[in-house]
Amino acid sequence: MRFEVERKFLVADEGWQAGVTRRRRFTDGLIGQFETGNKVRVRLDEDRAWLTVKGERVGLGRPEFEYEIPRADAEAMLSLVCDTCFIEKTRHCVPHAGLLWEVDVYGGTLAGMILAEVELEHEAQAFEPPPWLGREVTGDPRFRQSALLRRFGEAGRVVTLEEVLAGPL
Template sequence: MLFEIERKFLVAHDGWRAAAVGGRLLRDGLVGPYHTSKVRVRLDGERAWLTVKGPRKGLGRLEFEYEIPSDDADEMLRSVCQGEQVEKIRHNVFHDGLKWEVDVYQGSLSGIVLAEVELQREDQPFSKPDWVGQEVSGDPRFKKAAMLKLRRQVGRPLTISGILSASP
């Protein structure tokens, strides 16, 4: 069990690319939402996980993660998961002792780029790289389900400004 504390930010410019390490395709599917919790399956190449996320408490939440066979995850993504799946290419960028994850969304959320950093505690001080923009950690418009819903409503690719102009 892990108590995950993460902060999410808009990406101001492509300066992160110069320091990016890796770039792996992730496919996520929602097995089920449960009020303020969720169960997700994620496929990362040949590795896969089933993740249970509890309700948020401030910037954190309980997270339980279990590695599963990739064939099982692939089948769950095809036959069990509810709603649209999310595809993104995740890049790691190390800055001032912390690992930032920059997610470049693909498919129906193509064009959206967000950065996240995990902290040990909510009040942990950290320095933001210059390519990190506005914080959107508590903004419901930047939850994956909300972005997918907005994408369906507008019927065209989303932009950050389009998400920001949507009602929270």
């Protein structure tokens, strides 16, 4: 079992683009979410597919289990189980001050949304924020992928960052 400690931020400007070392396209579909915060998702990229089970949050972290699955199964889950409730994004890897930042540029239903994440070894780990980093949204429930999908479903159209920020906490 892996314990994921992750912090999430808005992006203040396009300065991150100069440091990109790798890009990957993802499609994520939410299979199930529970009141405790536990969730199950299917993810597909250019090379592989997998299921992820995330446990209840404890501070900034949560247990995470990942299982690789056949690509055809992931595609079937996205179309049959997740319906149109999925996220498309391109993840840009940007090393900075000894850590790997992941800048997610959303497409499809969340086109225009850009969030940066960094995984830490422990909650108290200090880090140097990159100059392009904006406001931290780690604990903000409006920026969880499930909340973004729900917001899109309610709107029935692309949801803007301004709309997410104006929404209830």
